[in-house]
Amino acid sequence: MEKLMISGGRPLRGTVSISGAKNSAIALIPAAILAESEVVLDNLPHLSDVAVYSEILEELGARVSWEDSQMRIDPSDVKSIPMPNGPVKKLRASYYMMGALLGRFKEATIGLPGGCNFEPRPIDQHIKGFEALGATVTNEHGAIHLHAKELRGAKIYLDVSSVGATINIMLAATRAKGLTIIENAAKEPEIIDVATLLNSMGASIKGAGTETIRIEGVNELKGCRHSIIPDRIQAGTYMIAAAATRGDVIIDGVIPKHLEALTAKLLEMGVGVEELDESIRVIGAAKYEHVDVKALVYPGFPTDMQSPMTSLLTQAEGVSVLSDFVYSNRFKHVPELVRMGAKIRVEGRSAIIEGGRLNAAKVKAADLRAGAALMIAGLTVDDGVTEVSGVELIDRGYDNLVTNLRALGADVWRQVE
Ligand SMILES: CC(=O)N[C@H]1[C@@H](OP(=O)(O)OP(=O)(O)OC[C@H]2O[C@@H](n3ccc(=O)[nH]c3=O)[C@H](O)[C@@H]2O)O[C@H](CO)[C@@H](O)[C@@H]1O
Numbered sequence: 074m075e076k077l078m079i080s081g082g083r084p085l086r087g088t089v090s091i092s093g094a095k096n097s098a099i100a101l102i103p104a105a106i107l108a109e110s111e112v113v114l115d116n117l118p119h120l121s122d123v124a125v126y127s128e129i130l131e132e133l134g135a136r137v138s139w140e141d142s143q144m145r146i147d148p149s150d151v152k153s154i155p156m157p158n159g160p161v162k163k164l165r166a167s168y169y170m171m172g173a174l175l176g177r178f179k180e181a182t183i184g185l186p187g188g189c190n191f192e193p194r195p196i197d198q199h200i201k202g203f204e205a206l207g208a209t210v211t212n213e214h215g216a217i218h219l220h221a222k223e224l225r226g227a228k229i230y231l232d233v234s235s236v237g238a239t240i241n242i243m244l245a246a247t248r249a250k251g252l253t254i255i256e257n258a259a260k261e262p263e264i265i266d267v268a269t270l271l272n273s274m275g276a277s278i279k280g281a282g283t284e285t286i287r288i289e290g291v292n293e294l295k296g297c298r299h300s301i302i303p304d305r306i307q308a309g310t311y312m313i314a315a316a317a318t319r320g321d322v323i324i325d326g327v328i329p330k331h332l333e334a335l336t337a338k339l340l341e342m343g344v345g346v347e348e349l350d351e352s353i354r355v356i357g358a359a360k361y362e363h364v365d366v367k368a369l370v371y372p373g374f375p376t377d378m379q380s381p382m383t384s385l386l387t388q389a390e391g392v393s394v395l396s397d398f399v400y401s402n403r404f405k406h407v408p409e410l411v412r413m414g415a416k417i418r419v420e421g422r423s424a425i426i427e428g429g430r431l432n433a434a435k436v437k438a439a440d441l442r443a444g445a446a447l448m449i450a451g452l453t454v455d456d457g458v459t460e461v462s463g464v465e466l467i468d469r470g471y472d473n474l475v476t477n478l479r480a481l482g483a484d485v486w487r488q489v490e
């Protein structure tokens with residue numbers, strides 16, 4: 074086990090390049106097994122979740138080679154081997170194996186997923202979708218078993234705009250007979266990325282990125298080459314870190330449109346933000362205004378940036394209110410920030426944050442973005458070394474973290490616990 078050591082108080086300065094998106098990568102890799110021939114993914118991030126996914130595919134019989142930021146997946150020998158335990162338990166997105174294997178083999182057994190457990194994360198909408206397509210779904214000893222004689226297109230209205238359910242239904246429906254319509258679909262950019270890959274493989278998906286997605290099933294999908302979109306959450310985390318340390322950072326290789334909700338809030342606080350074609354420059358200021366933030370589904374403020382934003386709001390003057398309307402209980406970073414001297418209380422689905430100085434402390438990341446929040450808090454502190462344990466959770470979502478931060482002038486290092 075390692076911990077992240079941060080001797081903060083230095084403004085971040087320079088340029089950071091953003092890798093491909095985790096939440097795309099871990100949907101595109103399982104999508105590849107729907108093809109009959111090789112799929113090549115470029116701009117792949119170096120993350121532990123991606124490594125676990127390549128392990129899952131190899132266990133199923135795929136030939137996977139991963140070099141630099143390219144992964145080649147030959148799924149021709151894949152079989153629907155039951156995976157009730159093992160690597161599927163290590164990450165949330167293993168639920169995509171259900172849609173992908175059901176689509177290709179009409180059968181799958183996959184253990185209930187792992188990932189960040191900041192609160193119960195049901196998959197009832199995924200199951201409702203599979204059942205609507207004609208699958209029988211049972212939960213046996215902690216694993217979901219799916220089976221269908223044939224998949225038939227259906228109209229599916231999602232009770233909540235779930236990213237995972239939208240992608241999972243899309244995966245299975247590409248191989249169903251006839252037309253599937255997903256209503257109240259999630260609109261996150263990662264959904265468009267998955268639809269783009271599937272369409273390059275020969276699928277017929279229209280409307281990804283809107284609330285109605287139409288999928289006309291096809292008999293066969295073939296290999297192709299696809300480049301993954303930039304990780305908007307990593308980019309946003311560096312934007313927030315630049316502002317929190319009152320630095321001046323160019324975040325390069327991003328799609329600025331994907332970051333609009335954050336950019337708007339930073340500008341409202343008094344942070345300088347300049348958008349270029351494929352990069353964003355964030356220029357910190359001496360004083361920040363308090364703001365209220367509501368985490369919502371896309372294009373609203375992302376829940377995955379809610380915890381890092383909490384740390385930035387400790388640097389603003391006055392009282393800010395940050396509410397999460399996606400995950401009402403995603404506040405495991407709060408007690409740890411309080412340990413660092415933050416004045417925050419949680420009321421229902423909101424954190425009430427009073428600006429003030431933070432102190433160095435020993436803190437623990439309870440989940441990936443809680444870890445990112447503690448890292449940002451540590452970067453602002455100039456009275457000693459902040460120790461963040463649970464760094465393996467941060468590694469799920471941040472590519473080259475220490476190298477990137479050091480290149481921006483931060484004094485950070487890893488230490489074995
Ligand atoms: C691997 C991945 O892409 N993870 C992202 C994905 O998670 P994930 O896809 O798991 O999140 P969802 O979009 O499904 O969840 C949104 C909301 O719907 C609820 N819900 C979801 C599914 C369901 O069947 N029933 C149900 O009630 C959830 O409890 C939550 O309140 O989107 C989240 C919301 O943007 C992000 O925080 C995660 O980083």
Ligand SMILES: C=C(OP(=O)(O)O)C(=O)O
Pocket residue numbers: 164165166187188189190377441442470
């Ligand atoms: C919650 C997250 O990831 P996952 O859904 O993979 O647990 C995240 O990326 O913030």
